[in-house]
Amino acid sequence: MAKRVAPHVRTFDVAIIGAGVVGAAIARELARFDLSILLIDAKSDVGAGTSKANTAILHTGFDTVPGSLESRLVSRGYFLLREYAREVGISYETCGALLVAWSAEEFANLSKIQEKAIANGYLESYLVDVADLYEKEPHLGPGALGALAVPGEWIIDPWSTTLAYATQAKAAGAILQLSTRVERIAQSSHLHTLHTSQGEFEARYLVNAAGLYSDVIDREFGFEDFVVTPRRGELMVFDKLSRSLVSHILLPVPSSMGKGVLVSPTVFGNVMLGPTAENLSDKSATESSITGLAFLQEKGRKIMPALLDEEITAIYVGLRAATEHSDFQISLHAPQRYVTVGGIRSTGLTASMAIAEHVRDLLTQAGLDLGVHDSLPAIHIPRLGEATLRPYQNEPLIAANPSYGEIICHCERVTRGEVVATLASPIPPQDQAGLGRRTRATLGRCQGFYCHAEVRALLESKSGVS
Amino acid sequence: MKKSEVDVLIVGAGPAGLAAAIAAKQSGFARVRVLDREREAGGVPRHSSHTGYGLRDLHRVMSGPKYAARYISKALEAGVEISTSTTALDWAGDLALALTSPLGLEEVSASQILLATGARERGRNARAIAGTRPVGIYTTGALQQSVYQRHQEIGKRAVIIGAEHVSFSAVMTLAHAGVQTVAMLTPEARHQSYFPLHWGTALRYRYALRTRTELLEILGRDRVSGVRVATPRGEEVIECDTVVFSADWIPDNELARRGSLQISESTKSPIVNHLHETSRSGVFALGNLLMPIKSADQCALEGSSLLSKNW
Numbered sequence: 001m002a003k004r005v006a007p008h009v010r011t012f013d014v015a016i017i018g019a020g021v022v023g024a025a026i027a028r029e030l031a032r033f034d035l036s037i038l039l040i041d042a043k044s045d046v047g048a049g050t051s052k053a054n055t056a057i058l059h060t061g062f063d064t065v066p067g068s069l070e071s072r073l074v075s076r077g078y079f080l081l082r083e084y085a086r087e088v089g090i091s092y093e094t095c096g097a098l099l100v101a102w103s104a105e106e107f108a109n110l111s112k113i114q115e116k117a118i119a120n121g122y123l124e125s126y127l128v129d130v131a132d133l134y135e136k137e138p139h140l141g142p143g144a145l146g147a148l149a150v151p152g153e154w155i156i157d158p159w160s161t162t163l164a165y166a167t168q169a170k171a172a173g174a175i176l177q178l179s180t181r182v183e184r185i186a187q188s189s190h191l192h193t194l195h196t197s198q199g200e201f202e203a204r205y206l207v208n209a210a211g212l213y214s215d216v217i218d219r220e221f222g223f224e225d226f227v228v229t230p231r232r233g234e235l236m237v238f239d240k241l242s243r244s245l246v247s248h249i250l251l252p253v254p255s256s257m258g259k260g261v262l263v264s265p266t267v268f269g270n271v272m273l274g275p276t277a278e279n280l281s282d283k284s285a286t287e288s289s290i291t292g293l294a295f296l297q298e299k300g301r302k303i304m305p306a307l308l309d310e311e312i313t314a315i316y317v318g319l320r321a322a323t324e325h326s327d328f329q330i331s332l333h334a335p336q337r338y339v340t341v342g343g344i345r346s347t348g349l350t351a352s353m354a355i356a357e358h359v360r361d362l363l364t365q366a367g368l369d370l371g372v373h374d375s376l377p378a379i380h381i382p383r384l385g386e387a388t389l390r391p392y393q394n395e396p397l398i399a400a401n402p403s404y405g406e407i408i409c410h411c412e413r414v415t416r417g418e419v420v421a422t423l424a425s426p427i428p429p430q431d432q433a434g435l436g437r438r439t440r441a442t443l444g445r446c447q448g449f450y451c452h453a454e455v456r457a458l459l460e461s462k463s464g465v466s
Numbered sequence: 467m468k469k470s471e472v473d474v475l476i477v478g479a480g481p482a483g484l485a486a487a488i489a490a491k492q493s494g495f496a497r498v499r500v501l502d503r504e505r506e507a508g509g510v511p512r513h514s515s516h517t518g519y520g521l522r523d524l525h526r527v528m529s530g531p532k533y534a535a536r537y538i539s540k541a542l543e544a545g546v547e548i549s550t551s552t553t554a555l556d557w558a559g560d561l562a563l564a565l566t567s568p569l570g571l572e573e574v575s576a577s578q579i580l581l582a583t584g585a586r587e588r589g590r591n592a593r594a595i596a597g598t599r600p601v602g603i604y605t606t607g608a609l610q611q612s613v614y615q616r617h618q619e620i621g622k623r624a625v626i627i628g629a630e631h632v633s634f635s636a637v638m639t640l641a642h643a644g645v646q647t648v649a650m651l652t653p654e655a656r657h658q659s660y661f662p663l664h665w666g667t668a669l670r671y672r673y674a675l676r677t678r679t680e681l682l683e684i685l686g687r688d689r690v691s692g693v694r695v696a697t698p699r700g701e702e703v704i705e706c707d708t709v710v711f712s713a714d715w716i717p718d719n720e721l722a723r724r725g726s727l728q729i730s731e732s733t734k735s736p737i738v739n740h741l742h743e744t745s746r747s748g749v750f751a752l753g754n755l756l757m758p759i760k761s762a763d764q765c766a767l768e769g770s771s772l773l774s775k776n777w
């Protein structure tokens with residue numbers, strides 16, 4: 001297990017900049033060794049950058065570029081995260097995907113995509129004819145010609161994934177330093193000094209998992225291997241009452257125009273529509289746009305007209321860390337004892353655990369002595385998915401603690417017991433959005449009409465007594 | 467799991483549900499039970515501390531909480547069983563519901579089930595409004611609870627979206643919290659409330675009603691900094707730190723839909739006959755669940771009279 005360090009110690013074996021899904025996975029991987037670890041993020045919560053706003057698909061990697069690093073890490077990451085989700089209680093559903101062809105050109109492409117899948121080592125895809133497609137998805141809009149089924153594409157709870165990694169890393173002794181922006185990095189022969197908004201930290205080895213800002217951190221070392229262009233992806237989430245409309249992840253057929261818009265169930269029992277794809281220059285531009293939302297509604301109306309009659313419960317924006325290269329930009333700079341993990345654009349959630357293993361190996365190549373390997377402390381993350389029993393349905397749990405029978409967020413059926421437990425968890429939420437990611441409170445159809453004040457009071461009291 | 471049986475089971479202890487329960491008792495039903503998922507019975511008026519309730523049914527104008535308290539005590543006197551913190555989750559048969567509460571899970575069957583689950587305002591996402599997602603965005607319903615029940619900090623300058631009755635309620639609630647309403651926006655040519663209400667509120671609280679003005683986008687990263695709007699003269703930005711989405715009602719039709727009751731495409735309410743009976747015999751709908759939004763007293767009168775028509 002990671003070396004425990006006293007609170008005043010500010011020198012670490014490894015520092016990781018960025019507590020997104022990638023940085024948190026790396027911290028967790030390293031925390032099983034005899035190392036002191038610092039995980040640092042500018043935001044007040046883990047996973048509050050791109051990792052909080054994605055389409056939450058556990059990708060098989062069937063359509064990655066064969067032979068690329070991404071292909072290898074997504075395939076391996078898929079397997080690792082699937083096992084991990086089972087182990088710690090992250091919700092997932094094995095719904096499978098259908099790549100729906102809407103034109104003759106797309107239809108012709110399906111068999112090419114199937115060949116690509118095989119080249120990526122994914123052998124289970126198969127073609128679905130029109131009749132079968134509408135039988136599988138009766139609410140699909142008119143005009144579809146057929147599909148390629150990819151049964152291995154699953155959906156997962158993305159927020160609990162990052163939270164689980166960070167919680168386990170912390171339990172194993174890693175230090176989590178939030179609300180701390182790295183502003184400048186100075187190097188001596190054997191130490192990196194991180195000048196941050198909360199003072200200085202030192203580390204022998206450094207991992208840059210800064211997502212959209214990974215190129216900025218690289219410049220501190222004078223590396224100019226890539227430039228990150230934020231690629232905006234806008235997403236709409238529809239009310240739970242729409243969940244019965246769709247059974248599979250409905251993927252568009254990738255074209256020269258990019259990946260396109262999908263319709264997918266979420267593990268929380270909603271349906272998601274998106275994302276858009278638009279290159280921006282501002283890395284903090286997480287606002288949705290009038291044109292983007294109109295575009296999604298138009299697309300959605302074609303893919304599944306009935307979906308658009310349902311209420312929208314959330315609108316999200318995620319910024320992909322796109323670069324001028326198509327592959328992940330992971331590189332070891334051995335003389336500097338520094339690893340860059342950049343350009344983790346659209347598959348980072350799936351690949352996270354494999355990226356972490358890869359980074360661990362790169363660090364050892366640069367001379368990091370991992371020391372003794374130990375098993376990580378067991379943790380358990382509250383399951384938020386609708387496919388398994390929720391606390392409000394759990395009779396023995398309510399009998400043991402009646403607050404698990406008191407629903408306070410009615411639309412998402414979140415109980416007082418869950419909110420109180422979350423406020424006392426190892427990485428507690430700092431705001432309503434963070435509480436929502438951990439419990440779903442306030443994320444439902446009433447948008448706080450009923451529960452905003454109550455939830456806010458609980459959060460402000462912190463102890464959970466309102 | 468606990469199983470129980472009553473004569474009349476009512477979901478929602480707002481004015482409509484409570485009035486119907488009282489009437490049911492008075493007309494001789496032995497076991498009448500009202501459920502509400504909130505900690506206290508009373509429905510929306512409970513959150514609405516300003517005056518304006520009770521004219522048509524109690525013949526006296528009073529505040530929302532006083533109005534709610536009157537109905538609760540009348541119901542208790544009449545022998546109605548009220549179960550709070552109790553959510554009707556789903557159907558457990560044609561005339562049975564599955565409940566959850568701190569007491570555990572329960573299935574209740576009844577000879578009549580009344581749905582009085584009310585309505586809510588569409589929030590920012592439901593209206594597909596673009597922009598940032600900062601702190602400082604409310605519906606009137608959420609605002610009222612923050613201000614009157616929790617005394618939470620709101621802000622200084624607010625813009626209200628919508629100009630219906632409830633929008634004026636938002637103005638009063640904001641004023642109570644020390645927030646100035648800088649503008650009330652409606653894409654229509656005029657407001658949709660009574661003129662006296664508008665003039666009275668406008669005179670007293672001084673704000674601009676901006677007709678033919680449409681909200682385009684919310685601005686501000688952490689905290690709302692303004693709204694971008696389209697006016698007949700072009701686009702403009704109104705600076706504010708709070709945005710209240712008022713009106714644009716949607717019935718709370720989840721139970722009705724889960725029970726596959728017939729739903730009106732235009733209002734999204736369950737379709738009922740002249741006796742308020744839905745497409746399932748023995749299941750009735752009333753109050754704001756039907757064609758929102760009515761005033762509380764209208765909902766209560768509907769509840770009281772449901773009975774004389776039906777039984």
Ligand SMILES: Cc1cc2nc3c(=O)[nH]c(=O)nc-3n(C[C@H](O)[C@H](O)[C@H](O)COP(=O)(O)OP(=O)(O)OC[C@H]3O[C@@H](n4cnc5c(N)ncnc54)[C@H](O)[C@@H]3O)c2cc1C
Pocket residue numbers: 017018019020021022023040041042043047048049050051052053054055056057058059180181182183209210211212213214232233234275318319320344345346347348349350351
């Ligand atoms: C629209 C969209 C859909 C997607 N869909 C999927 C999907 O279905 N499946 C999938 O597997 N992947 C998907 N992805 C990709 C996935 O979300 C990303 O690859 C992943 O979240 C990247 O994680 P990260 O940790 O690298 O970046 P981030 O989550 O952005 O984390 C980087 C962190 O670094 C911090 N940071 C940056 N600079 C500094 C500094 N100077 N000091 C301190 N901290 C700093 C930031 O605050 C941030 O928290 C999608 C992405 C988008 C945008």
Ligand SMILES: Cc1cc2nc3c(=O)[nH]c(=O)nc-3n(C[C@H](O)[C@H](O)[C@H](O)COP(=O)(O)OP(=O)(O)OC[C@H]3O[C@@H](n4cnc5c(N)ncnc54)[C@H](O)[C@@H]3O)c2cc1C
Pocket residue numbers: 477478479480481482483501502503504508509510511514517518519520552553554555582583584585606607610632635636718721752753754755759760761762763765
């Ligand atoms: C901000 C605001 C200001 C208003 N001002 C006035 C005014 O000044 N004068 C006036 O006359 N009217 C006013 N109204 C309107 C008035 O409040 C409503 O017309 C009235 O409350 C509707 O009554 P109802 O019984 O139909 O529903 P509600 O009062 O909405 O009650 C419905 C109840 O059902 C419960 N419920 C829903 N689903 C379930 C479930 N599955 N299980 C258990 N319980 C459930 C809810 O928790 C709620 O308590 C105002 C409304 C608002 C929002």
